[in-house]
Amino acid sequence: MSTTHDLRPLAARLRPQSLEDYVGQKHLLGDNGPLRAMLRSRHLHSMILWGPPGTGKTTLAQLLARATGCQFQILSAVNSGVKEIRAAISGAEQTRTQGQDTVLFIDEIHRFNKTQQDALLPYVEEGVIILIGATTENPSFALVNALLSRARVYVLKALDDTDLVHILERALSDEILGLGAIPIDFPSELRRGLLQAADGDARRLLNLLDLAVQLAERHGDTVKITAQVLIAATGQSWRRFDKGGEAFYDEISAFHKSLRGSDPDAALYWLARMLDGGADPLYLARRLVRMASEDVGLADPRALEMALAARDAYQFLGSPEGELALAQVTVYLASSPKSNRVYTAWNKAQALVKAGTSQEVPLHLRNAPTKLLKTLDYGKEYQYDHDYPDAIAPNQEYFPAGLIGTRFYEPSERGLEMRILERLRWIRTHRPPTREKTPHA
Template sequence: MNLFEEKSSELKNKPLAFRMSPRNLEEYVGQRHLIGEGKLLRRAIDSDRITSLILYGPPGSGKTALARVIANKTKAIFQWLNASTLSIEEIRRNLSFARQRSPRSEKTILFIDEIHRLNRVSQDAFLPDVEEGNVILIGATTENPFFYLTSALVSRSHIFELKPLEDEEVLEILKRALSDKERGLGNLNIDITDEALWHIAKSSEGDARKALSALEVAVFTTKEQDGVIKIDLKTAEESIQRKHIVYDKSGDQHYDTASAFIKSMRGSDPDATVYWLAKMIYGGEDPRFIARRIIIAASEDVGNADPMALVVANSAAQAVEMIGMPEARIILAQAALYVAKAPKSNACYRAIEAAMKDIEHERTLPVPEHLKDAHYSGAKKLGRGEGYKYPHDYGGYVNQQYLPKKKKYYTE
């Protein structure tokens, strides 16, 4: 029996999320960019040729589950350690055992959960043995390893970034738990509505552990009715502590709410602005989509009445990419409220629209001779640039013709 195999009697007392952990790659859901057919990590696991690596991703994305798959597959000695309780003495003791096995060609894999919690001294302790191949180090972390791990340790490891699971992938995991009679809830008579199951999957935000825990709470806190455990949407909301709202990211709710958000910023109503923003965030809208809408409003509806609005909106979009949710909601709120409170002018929007309309429907105006490029050899012979007045020679402004035909596009 390896580290992760449990007697059936012991397994019953484990949380559902632990019991449903995949035993092999066939049971593993998600992260196809890493373990799809032909992918590097898939090939390494299948051939039992794992090298030191760091699994980096949000909670519930499958880092620990992937470690269990590797543990079940490998012929190496697999040891599980948690950085939050790991002392430097324990690290040295485990590395000493690994060195003793190495001459006998016995591989040792040390899995360090929450590896970002290790201090620099503890991280450096692994370096010699990782370098010499005495030990294979697998670290799991929710934090960016390039920020939290030493460059020496990062350089000796492959970094694999796991993504939040898609809603459909979480739904697949939930359905498997409901049907699995050996490890899951398949022996219970459960009647759960599609709406309730989808709500749990969607509200978990890509976290399979959170979804399975919510399902388990829903099942074991619901009284049987005529021998059936009936779970509806209300029960699902209580179990995952998240209200169900109607918000389809590709349907009417998406477009209607985004429209209300934009029009509230344009109308200088900060309270409505932040309400519609909150609805989009709660509904799982892509924060990058929201940031782009704020940038557009900053230019289209504020424009030169307050040029800083565009600077703030663009900075917010960059910060959202760097920080991510849930903290990015604060950045989005700051930018949206700045735009909502800023003075408004759509002069730039009206100007470019009018000019584009003329370009499309009228005869294109030629460039006046005195404005044409005169920097190339022979330009003067063609009369290019002749008569052009350099504004700085006249104190910054000089009256001269810039269009061959009088046009008025920009009005304050």
């Protein structure tokens, strides 16, 4: 058994050499998977591999090229530009004259700008290259439509524990780790901790294992990975949260929808996940202020006050003490009655203003600070509401003539808004009949 230590990173040493050794993505490579069907036909097409880090995008591209007999070229969008693209295309054209197709794999393709992406289009369309792009970002937002229309998108999933265990067991073989015949003492409960720290990312799993082995204690002829070693190797929270990418917006969405759905426990979970992953607490405070208006609204006007107070409390206390104020208002908003009637009314009002022409202000509502304006009937026949019972002028319109009868806001029957509904119903009985027209759509 060889004792020569391979100095490459463990993830590189363990990279599968055939599709039979590839772990995960059974929905794509299983018997009924689309990539398996493509391999049976031996016809490779351009594609985008979209998934979290460490799911095997680069390896899969290499193995697909190998299985279909294609030349494989790789570029990284981080340090490549149009010059490198042209050089790769030139090589592919030369290979094509020899009867072999070329797979051009572009890692982190979402980092290419529009000009760089457009440079690929004619060569993909003409078949000079088979493009395989890898991205952790949503292709709908990160790639130009013209490129997306020429490539099929395949979604790669984070590896589950079964997949990670398979990779871990293979990695623990002495040949892979380069420890010769020295056994590794790695208790099962600590292995579960390593799997949790990996969070579905095979590369992270192997990098952490590699570091743990380097830090491990040597007891005679045994390498022992202890809890202290594992803590030292992981060192921080490793759960996925990219502060601006797909995972970020997915977790923000889950947080908002849990709160809107009146589930304080789920809302607290997503808040904890985001704070644990490094989200800016003040960004989350701003989202809570938005939710207080959008989803709670006038069903409980105190919600907005509490959200603003939580923001101020965090600014005053900082982390971790101020995070409790964010948790407090999260529970309050999730537990409050909900109404989006002000939100929808505001959207309708904005849409009407943007779609229509400028309506004249009725003369009786106009300001009349000068004698001239008064002679032009500015402010004439205005009824001062406080001069009437209940401070409501019974025969006065406030809309321009062409919009009389328009209605945007219809209160719900939840929380305090029920009282607003009753009040507006009473007021509307004192308005002229023209105000009871069909509400504006």
